[in-house]
Amino acid sequence: MKTKILEINPKKIDLAKIRIAAEEIKKGKLVAFPTETVYGLGVDALNKKAVAKIFQAKERPFNDPLIAHIADIKELYRLCKQVPPVALKLAKAFWPGPLTLVLKKSELVSGIVTAGLDTVAVRMPADNIALSLIREAKTPIAAPSANLFGKTSPTTAQHVVDDLGGKIEMIIDGGKTKVGVESTVLDVTVDPIRVLRAGGISVEKLKEVINQVKISKELEEGFRSPGMLNSHYSPQAKLILVEKKGDAQVEEIRRLASKYIAQGLKVGIMATEENQNKYDRIEVKVIGKGTELEICAANLFAILRSFDKEGFEIIIAEGLKEHDLGLAIMERLRKAAAPK
Ligand code: AMP
Ligand code: MG
Secondary structure, rough: OOOEEEOOOOOOOOOOHHHHHHHHOOOOEEEEEEOOEEEEEEEEEEOOHHHHHHHHHHHHOOOOEEEEEOOOOOOOHHHHHOOOHHHHHHHHHOOOOOEEEEEEEEOOOOOHOOOOOEEEEOOOOHHHHHHHHHHHOOEEOOOOOOOOOOOOOOOHHHEEEEEOOOOOEEEEOOOOOOOOOOEEEEEEEOOEEEEEOOOOOOOOHHHHOOOEEOHHHHHHOOOOOOOOOOOOOOOEEEEEEEOOOHHHHHHHHHHHHHHHHHHHOOOOEEHHHHHHOOOOEEEEEEEEOOOOOOHHHHHHHHHHHHHHHOOEEEEEEEEEEOOOOHHHHHHHHHHHHHOO
16 A cells, blocks of 8 residues: 655645545545544544454554543543543543543444543644534544554654654644653542553643543553553664663663673663763663753654664663652653563
8 A cells, every 4th residue: 555645734724735635535545633632533433334444553552542632622522421520620620721621421422432441531622724624524533653563652753754654544733742652541439549651741730720630550560551551652663761860870870881882782872861861882862951841742752762763772861850740751751671
């Protein structure tokens, strides 16, 4: 199959082009498109056969549920059996935006979308291309990240081509995504509400709107949420995450780098701007200032992919602070560093 690339300027949406992509969705085809978080691989969420094709293209196991993307809050009532007041409050506060709400599903939603669960994950993306596409397709769009299962999520159309070129009908190229990490997944069917996956909306921001939010135990311990039990976000290279602080962190990274270089391996370091000059004669890629976690999040996946493209065998990553978007970054780095 030849994958068609459709360039669309996110600042000046060409509706004629959006309609071409929407027609593909209506026909049950796979269309990758940008959202503010990462690129998604979209299909009509109400078309079971089309949804099944997502799992095939991504090589994703069927036990990993998908997020349904909507462009109008009214759709929440079609897809969900109950919308508790707190869900509505959160939707009003953060939508469109990188927050996914897990609610009791309605009859309309097939088990193939939800991996057989009686809940469905729903989100309204803050991206004009994504919103226009959903509106023009006139259906909720089920869309996981548009990467091969287990790989880092794509933040550019080229990343999607690299993973799924030739396997899907169309990719909308709307440039680099802004947030760069996936949405925060919140289970609002339980009390207190639980963060199942850290993401684009920080826990600090959530706490400004709701009093009590529990971070799922597994997350505190490192990672994991339903369907995320498998290794994720993995670059080809072996990734080592060094979580020490200050000078001890730099020392440990230097020691590890020397060890692997002595073994003849190609070693790269992912460092903050503040530390970039502390690793003599070792290749460093800068994720951003350690104090600017939003920028670090936006750069994270592209940097991991560029290490792979350039043939690095070992990536040693500096651990970042775990507040704000740092929590989402660290959750992903820990998963990437977990033994395969
Ligand atoms: P992705 O779209 O690839 O970023 O992955 C979506 C993630 O959302 C899944 O891996 C799950 O962890 C989470 N998710 C989706 N649906 C549900 C659900 N019904 N209950 C809990 N988590 C969900
Ligand atoms: Mg994903």
